[in-house]
Amino acid sequence: MKGKWASGIAPRNFAWIIKDRLAISERPGGYARSHRPVRRQEEIIWIREQGFARVISLLTSPHNLHAYDELGVAWEHIPLPLHEDPRGMLGELYPKLAEWLAKEDKVLIHQEEMSDRLLGVVAGYLVWSGMVPSSAHAISIVEQINSRQMGPPGRELVAVALTMGPGGPTSGQPGPTGPPERPSP
Secondary structure (H helix, E strand, O other), rough: OOOOOOOOOOOOOOEEEEEEEEEEOOOOOOHHHOHHHHHHHHHHHHHHHHHOEEEOOOOOOOOOOHHHOOOOOOOOEEEOOOOOHHHHHHHHHHHHHHHHHOOOOOOEEEEEOOOOHHHHHHHHHHHHOOOOOOOOHHHHHHHHHHOOOOOHHHHHHHHHHOOOOOOOOOOOOOOOOOOOOOOOO
C-alpha cells in the first residue's frame, strides 16, 4: 500500500492557466535559500503522477534539470533572459507550446518564483495564440487566476507578445489558434 506522500505534493503557487492543459508554478523545490531537494523530489513526483507530459523551465541556468531525468519527467529549458530582448525566447516558446497543447499534452511552466515575468509569459501566450482577444483581457484573466496583480515586467512581456506573429516578430498577426478550451476564469 502506498503512503500518504506517494503521489507527491503540488509545487508552490501551482495554478491552471488552461484547465488540465497549461499550468504555472514556482520552481519545484523552492527557490534561492528556501530550495529543498526533498521537496523538489516530492513536487516532481506529483507532476509526474498528475500526467504532465512536459515541464518547461524558464530559469536562466540549468539548475536541477537532472532531477526531471531522474524521475522520468520530460523537460524543456527555454531561458527567459533578464536583460535581453525576450522576442527570441518567446518566438521559441510559443510555437512549441502551441504544438504541445494541440496534442493535448499537459504542460507546466515554471520560473524561480511566481513572478510578474512568468505571469507575463503566459498572458502573452493567451494573446499570441488568439485564445484571448486583447492584452488587457489576458492580463485580467491571469491576475484573477493567481489572485495578484501583474506588474510592469509582466505587462511588458504581454506587449512584446502582441508584436509577434506565428513566424516571428512584427507580423501583426495572431499566432496559431492553439487548443480549443478557454482559460480558466
